[in-house]
Amino acid sequence: MGHLDVRMEERCLFLKLRHDLTMGLRTFYETQNFLEITAPMILGGGQCEGGSDVFELDYFGQKASLTQSSQLYVESIIYSYSKVFTLMPSFRAEKSKTSRHLTQFTHLEGEMADITFTELMDHIEALLRFSIKYFYEKNLNAIQKLDPDFTPIEISEEPFKRISYKDAIDYFNKKNHMKTDGTPYVYMDDISDASEKYLCMEYGNNQPVFLTLFPSELKSFYMKRVGEGLTESCDLLFPGIGETVGGSMRIDDYEELYDAFLAANIEPEGFSWYMELSKYGPCPHGGYGLGFERLLMALVKYRNVDQAILYPRKVHRITP
Structure with a gap:
């Protein structure tokens, strides 16, 4: 009944909330002189993240897939314009039936040239702070008119805490x-959603927390390696939600990138155009992806991510 629900006052407000969060993010980028680009959603020759959770399709007789991420294409632009972003749909064929997963979601992705890992996290924090302030200034009164007991997420003036995976x-x-199975955590375990929320609550004092320096085996092939088997990577964990932003510095050395493809069991030949970026005039660069619906879910305190999107696409839902 989603096509009729939009006539209800609560869903009408949702449309404005979503619009204003989009405007807040874009306004931040405007103040930082970012360029917005539009990347293709139909990909050939492989996928960004790897793995089996892609929607494959026949593209005029060629094997193709719907994009999991626009990252690689966004990276290609930083050599012409050093700060770029895109706000587009991404698709994940995960059979997850949770309150935070969608098969099609709105993906905010940014890339920056000539930055450090610390500067990358500083930028992500600034983006969140600006857009959250913008969002509540526009909408808090309207939200509380429908729900007088609503209290906004309060972001401390203290910098977001940072803690390594180890x-x-x-x-x-x-x-x-x-x-979740009742056993202690050991190194190389995936950290569950519940534990991400716990980290925000207990370690972060109910504030966002950066979880950093993941082992390379737990992260994607393109992430910059440092130290003994670690990556310059970060997940921004948000109270009540868990992972909301994932970012990293990118490998900018051709041979290292080639080896990373092989280690991930991905044929480098399918990414020859991407490989050339690290061959001709590479530079230190990093970027991130933000789950738009997860952020909106957190700010409005929706119980399910379905409430944060107009017509959700999930394992069991493909019509309005």
């Missing part, structure tokens, strides 16, 4: 915080 595992064990 230190987070140690923190869970120190606090006797277990995995």
